[in-house]
Amino acid sequence: MTTTVNTNTLGDAETTPKDDPLEIAGGATAKYVDQRLGSNRFLGRNLGKVFPDHWSFMLGEIALYSFIVVLLTGTFLTLFYKPSMVEVMYDGAYVPLKGVMMSEAYASTLDISFEVRGGLLIRQMHHWAALIFVAAIAVHMFRVFFTGAFRKPREFNWIVGVTLTALALGAGFTGYSLPDDLLSGTGLQIIRGILQSIPLVGTWAAFLVFGGEFPGTDIISRLYAAHILLIPGIILALITVHLMMVWTQKHTQFPGPGRTNDNVVGYPLLPVYMAKAGGFFFVVFGIIALIGGLVTVNPIWIFGPYTPDQVSAGTQPDWYIGWLDGALRLMPNIETVLFGFTISWNVLVPSVIIPGILFTGLALYPFLEAWATGDKREHNLLDRPRNAPVRTGIGVMAIVFYGILWIGGGNDIVATTFNMSINSISWALRVLLIVGPPIAFIITKRICLGLQRKDRDKLLHGYESGRVLRLPHGEFIEVHQPLNYKELAVIQGKEDIAVLPAPEKADADGVKNKLYPIHNLQHKLSSFFLRDNVDKPSKAEIEAGQAHAAHTAELEAPLHDYEDLDQDPVGHGGVLHHPGMAMTNQEQIDQRH
Numbered sequence: 001m002t003t004t005v006n007t008n009t010l011g012d013a014e015t016t017p018k019d020d021p022l023e024i025a026g027g028a029t030a031k032y033v034d035q036r037l038g039s040n041r042f043l044g045r046n047l048g049k050v051f052p053d054h055w056s057f058m059l060g061e062i063a064l065y066s067f068i069v070v071l072l073t074g075t076f077l078t079l080f081y082k083p084s085m086v087e088v089m090y091d092g093a094y095v096p097l098k099g100v101m102m103s104e105a106y107a108s109t110l111d112i113s114f115e116v117r118g119g120l121l122i123r124q125m126h127h128w129a130a131l132i133f134v135a136a137i138a139v140h141m142f143r144v145f146f147t148g149a150f151r152k153p154r155e156f157n158w159i160v161g162v163t164l165t166a167l168a169l170g171a172g173f174t175g176y177s178l179p180d181d182l183l184s185g186t187g188l189q190i191i192r193g194i195l196q197s198i199p200l201v202g203t204w205a206a207f208l209v210f211g212g213e214f215p216g217t218d219i220i221s222r223l224y225a226a227h228i229l230l231i232p233g234i235i236l237a238l239i240t241v242h243l244m245m246v247w248t249q250k251h252t253q254f255p256g257p258g259r260t261n262d263n264v265v266g267y268p269l270l271p272v273y274m275a276k277a278g279g280f281f282f283v284v285f286g287i288i289a290l291i292g293g294l295v296t297v298n299p300i301w302i303f304g305p306y307t308p309d310q311v312s313a314g315t316q317p318d319w320y321i322g323w324l325d326g327a328l329r330l331m332p333n334i335e336t337v338l339f340g341f342t343i344s345w346n347v348l349v350p351s352v353i354i355p356g357i358l359f360t361g362l363a364l365y366p367f368l369e370a371w372a373t374g375d376k377r378e379h380n381l382l383d384r385p386r387n388a389p390v391r392t393g394i395g396v397m398a399i400v401f402y403g404i405l406w407i408g409g410g411n412d413i414v415a416t417t418f419n420m421s422i423n424s425i426s427w428a429l430r431v432l433l434i435v436g437p438p439i440a441f442i443i444t445k446r447i448c449l450g451l452q453r454k455d456r457d458k459l460l461h462g463y464e465s466g467r468v469l470r471l472p473h474g475e476f477i478e479v480h481q482p483l484n485y486k487e488l489a490v491i492q493g494k495e496d497i498a499v500l501p502a503p504e505k506a507d508a509d510g511v512k513n514k515l516y517p518i519h520n521l522q523h524k525l526s527s528f529f530l531r532d533n534v535d536k537p538s539k540a541e542i543e544a545g546q547a548h549a550a551h552t553a554e555l556e557a558p559l560h561d562y563e564d565l566d567q568d569p570v571g572h573g574g575v576l577h578h579p580g581m582a583m584t585n586q587e588q589i590d591q592r593h
């Protein structure tokens, strides 16, 4: 068998394949493509790329795969859905609505549900995939946040992620509105209220979006364009940018044996990740198909068509919009009339100002944290959440804040389910919204610090085995076990960052430090972030601690020998003796001196 090496026009090596027909065909195809695209060099360079392995890195993949399912199922729906608000009389298969006047959009959604073959399955898969998409994004974002994966050099990718979150909410909301049923129409009515609450331009903005008075006849076709073209197009482009950045910046990894800030320990893309990712796509697809086939979602035929003078009772928006609804429900009714203009704080604050602050804070967080801690280094090793207690506390605080608003969005359901007054629930939630997050912050921070202390203890003394051993001279010791190399590497991966020094008001020559207030703020913030952290012991201390743990474990070894022999080690008193160990109290005292 000969191997001929030529150089093609792109300068790459050409190899004549062997005798296997598959290899010959594959090789010929690769050559054909390579001669036109120069792809061999690119693939050769990239297919062996190493990715670190951790279950939490799968969360981004779930977001990606559910988005693909959204695209596929959504394309199917566009074949039958009519984005039109023209009034028609329903004459389809769903008998309870026969003869009812409704928009073509609503009628076509009923047709997809009852008459198009597989239509309901695909509709439900689309809806479930969208719900899972947003959930996966949220959990993926938590993973990135709590492990500090957003730190230098990944801050831009974090911003791309925050934009993707906002777009996913937009995609969800615009899609939710398309069936033009009573539930989604009520949601649009709320959007109109929100737009109108914007000072000065509110009324104009609402007219612009709805093409005149609410609900008008344009909004569904406008939402359709945004839902199937604009938003998915931008999401697709941004996902591409997002993944390209993950590719070029390389993936972060958790601390572990052999892992440093400058290397990546894991498996190559081909064949390991190709197989894993391909298989995982079908798992996600299969689960969404299963849920779509078994669990009803958004049964629009129950709600009926939208009419502006009706509101559906006891209905809820999709989970990711629930917090905004809750914010609206919890806000007290405050309005101000200024120069003849009404400012509706009751709508503006919960639906524009709070989400605006949250999303801006989220986008800027990497920069704020880097500034506050003074940590400008590159981080390719992830933090364990316990090692960044303030960050973890802030994250949990945000989740609690969100959770309380979310419960607020279902205050009517809570009231009817538990037979409670809706006003009492709203008041309790208002109070909780203010006191709950700080309490969550304090508890989380304390738990993190407790875990840090436990880690320090493990480094200094090894594991507490829980076994007490009596030595020949009468002393009782608790046997400690040294850590295994993996845990040792994980715990030692903690990075200690010093609090920024307090600035001087003036230098030695008495020249005033003009930036004193800013530097002082930075010093205080860095102290807030870092001062309570439990320092990692020095290398020598760790080695001594582990050696001591190994020594106590060794003292116990003969006991295990006896156990192995299935013999009672000592008939009376459980005393073990090792060579060189004190036998009497006097010997023990002598040894101590």
Ligand code: HEM
Pocket (backbone or CB within 6 Å): 056, 057, 058, 059, 060, 061, 063, 064, 067, 137, 140, 141, 144, 149, 150, 154, 157, 158, 159, 160, 161, 162, 164, 165, 239, 242, 246, 250, 251, 252, 253
């Ligand atoms: C359409 C939504 C999204 C998709 C499809 C997506 C997909 C992915 C994938 C597949 C990865 C690599 C695996 C992993 O670390 O999980 C990744 C990494 C990353 N994502 Fe996302 N993501 C999305 C949204 C977000 C959001 C909302 C954020 C944050 C606000 C974010 C921030 C990041 C960062 C910083 C990385 C790099 C992490 C590292 O190297 O450890 N992503 N994303």
